[in-house]
Amino acid sequence: MHGLAFDIAHLLAGGLVLVSFMLLYQDRLYALLNVYAFHAVVLSLSVGWQAYIQDAPHLYITALIALVFKAIVIPVVLHRMIVQLGIHREIETVTSIGPVMLVGIGLVGLSMAVMLRVTTDASLIAREDLAFALSVLLLGLLIMVTRRNAVGQVVGFMSLENGLVLAATGAKGMPLVVEISVAFSVLIAFIVIGIFLFRIRERFDTVDIRALDRFRGDRR
């Protein structure tokens, strides 16, 4: 791998991890969505760069999906939804930012320790990508567990999914990447439509998922 090509891939994949950290401490919904859009842009650049250096034109489609669908359509739709639902207040996180960031750092350390050790045979760039991808995935999970708001959880899930796309494109020559990214986009569209169609607010007067807990069947 040439120096510059590798450096740029490294920069973009590492950038994705950093933006995941930014997602972790956003406490306003609009800001969260904006940072998520940025996350998707970085992903799309990273996938595009992989398409270029691997000479794999089909990956440009994945990059385009990431750019159009995840960086523009989904944030705009969610933005409008938040306005319509009237929930543009602050979102509370379950714990305070400091400990969450520390846990996040721990998770990144964990994924580096796991992935770099088991991928000694793979090419350097694939190793880095996988390690970063696992970090993004775990950080996405952390975002999901620290949010009580349905929109916040969805953003966490979407950032987690970006990590998977990064891993799939980093695995050189992997087939079905485009199909998988389309399948994931369908999944996300479903979730977003789900929030709206199910009208969580209309039913519960809030999108705070703590309200959902009240309806646990065994406590009726």
Add this chain to the structure above:
Amino acid sequence: MSGILNGVTLVLAIPAAAAALLGVLPGYRLSARLNMLASLLTFLAALSLFVAHPTVNAYFLIDDLNIVFIVLNTFVGFTTSVFSASYIGHELETGRLTPAYLRFYHAMYQVMMFGMNLALIANNIGLMWVAIELATLATVVMVGIYRTHEALEAAWKYFILASVGIAFALFGTILVYMAAQPAVGEGLQAMTWTVLVARVAGFDPALLNVAFVFLFLGYGTKVGLAPLHAWLPDAHAEGPTPISAVLSGLLLNVALYAILRFKMLMTANPLAIAPGPLMVTAGLISVLFAAFMLYRRRDIKRLFAYSSIEHMGIIVFAFGMGGPLANFAGLLQMTMHSLTKSAIFFTVGHVAQVKGTQRISEISGLTESHPMLGWSLVLGVIAIAGLPPLGIFMSEFLIVSSTFAREPLLAVALVLGLLVAFGALMLRVQGFAFGEPTGSTQPVRASYVPIFAHLALVLAAGLYLPPLLVAWFQHVAQMLG
């Protein structure tokens, strides 16, 4: 059987075409019948796989293992569609569902069947993942179809947990590809299961180990293994009962099938960790956890959902122990559990409709008010609790005795779980079946044929297993290693 129209394409094409058709056709009677017809045709197409083995290609694979799953899947799919026709008719009368929702429901039913069949037939681990995701999405929508508070919560929880599970499974799939790539080369070959299993000995074991952990966690969430089971009772309790029947009887099996495929991959690589202990531990935890949780249920569908967790635990335990006998018993247990549990849900569906409640405390005296339903439920619970002479007794006996021969301590723990669960089920069924009848005593227009067909099969299997079936299962048990 040659050319395009072979069993494989039919098993996929019929549900796909039916889904498209049902999506546009109005009228509940017509669509319910069409749903039944399509499910029957799919089942017949699946049976044709026994006689004509279509050739394996990069996308589709038919071997002795997945034929068992496909036939079971399409059979229960068919009987559930028969049950669904009468169940949904009642829901329409009581106004819980509107005709527009029903059209959607029938289309989604076929989409789900398509997804599950595709997952079972797929020879490509990426395709299998996409198919399981599709089947999951279809069931999520159906779980939430009543749009009550509880249904929405159940659907949302199922959605989020299943999505995270699916994400883990995909990461595991990517890692398997990474492990295969140096040995097999880039491209489609490195995701084709038959190629992978033939050349897995040359893969990097460390990467394979990590991959299996992710796959086990991911697909294990969908199997409903404790502590990843949280979605399962809610989804079973709040969705329409036909969906509870297919969730327990089929979708859990499909996820289990994915785990078995990857287990075969792991055992074929001499340096990778043995997946057995991981599966045995997860299975045992699920059995013990679910057995104790059975006592605290207040909702009849939740009760049987926890019983599904227990049984999936037993099955995963059996496959984790491995060896010809335990694998054989695991396969038998899986088949019997699918048949029995869906029969129980058929009965429970009618009971809940006629009594107008799912609360355990409000259902009693069924054998007096509705003798047919009451006794079917008693028979079903006796079967699921593992009493002789029904099929589950035989498979559980085989699992316990083969475990005693190898790991007596594990067998003791397993038997403890089985006994605790047995006690809970017996306690509850007494309340349901006997005593003063509560609620409505109106006669019910139930469809008994699917219930009795399932229970008769379970009874027959307990009394006599045809040698052909035994030979088939033994061969599959050998394959599983």
